[in-house]
Amino acid sequence: MSALAKYDVVDIPFKGGQGVVANQSIAAGECISAESEVEKDYTTRFKFNHSCTPNAQSRSDVKGQSTRYVHALSKIEPGEEITISYIPTTMLFARRKEELQAKFDFACDCQVCQEGAERDVREVRLAACIKLFDKIPLAMQVRKPL
């Protein structure tokens, strides 16, 4: 690990392994890690633990080659675990559970998964409300001060 790393890899006993924890404040959009995918010691994908509501995302600049970047999706405070999602975050609970078990052999226990399918119902309803709201003419969306 570089001396300039914005994180430390530490033991997280309740997760039964290691995780990546910020050692300084990291702004939304800031690059946290950039590692070559062709190097033998490439471990980005597995160094960061999974969360269904991650605070960072992992991306390659060119698919299948060169560098994999991890960027903060929101402000991350020192001491906060940095997580990425191993699967698309738009999947519903049942599908996420299935994918994570099949591809990565674990059951996610994040806050969102603890709420299970109940949260999906709320999210689907919220999405429907937003869709309806978007159909209202713009002039009617503006709320005038009383």
Ligand SMILES: [Zn+2]
């Ligand atoms: Zn989860």
